[in-house]
Amino acid sequence: MVSWSDGSDSSEHPVEYVSSGSDDGRIKIPDTTEESDFEGLETELLVLCNEHGKAAERRVAFQGIHTGRRFLCCAEKEGRNCGLVEWIDPACPNTLENALSKLWFMYEQSKRDRTEENLLHSFAVHDLTQEKKKLQEL
CATH class of the missing domain: 1.20.5 (Single alpha-helices involved in coiled-coils or other helix-helix interfaces)
Structure with a gap:
């Protein structure tokens, strides 16, 4: 889970590394829908996945009970996705x-x-x- 900075970091944007919470470290990323208000790389929080060290990508779920919920996920397009899924919106x-x-x-x-x-x-x-x-x- 994300451990948000308490503000004591002297840098302008604290960097957080996040890994998925499953036993094997892999979570299926939910299907998504286009949402122009919440898309692209996460630049404000600078959440990075542990495996790739890349900034997380913003997405909006369009699958099952998570439909409409915003989340951050691994932005790796090439190769294997690390399975990072961090929900922004509450359940x-x-x-x-x-x-x-x-x-x-x-x-x-x-x-x-x-x-x-x-x-x-x-x-x-x-x-x-x-x-x-x-x-x-x-």
């Missing part, structure tokens, strides 16, 4: 988390239903195409 109330969870479940179920429906339609089209070919041969 949502349980009622909102439950609502988001339900909405995402409904969305995923709708996606599965559409995929299954598309598959069934493709089988029907295939069968009709085969039948047309047989009729044309006669």
Whole structure:
């Protein structure tokens, strides 16, 4: 977790090194959405990941119960991401988390239903195409 400076540092911008809190040091970074008010590298807090020593990148989550929450993550684009995820916004109330969870479940179920429906339609089209070919041969 981030250990914010107590202000006793004489430099203008204290630098903090942060590592993820999982046992193996790897956390899947949530899917994100574009947010022009909160994007790019974190320059005010100068939070750095331990593994790469790079400034953290600002992002806004667009996944599950974390939808809309701002966070800092490893900015490594090449190679392996260290899994740094540090939440800026506090967790949502349980009622909102439950609502988001339900909405995402409904969305995923709708996606599965559409995929299954598309598959069934493709089988029907295939069968009709085969039948047309047989009729044309006669």
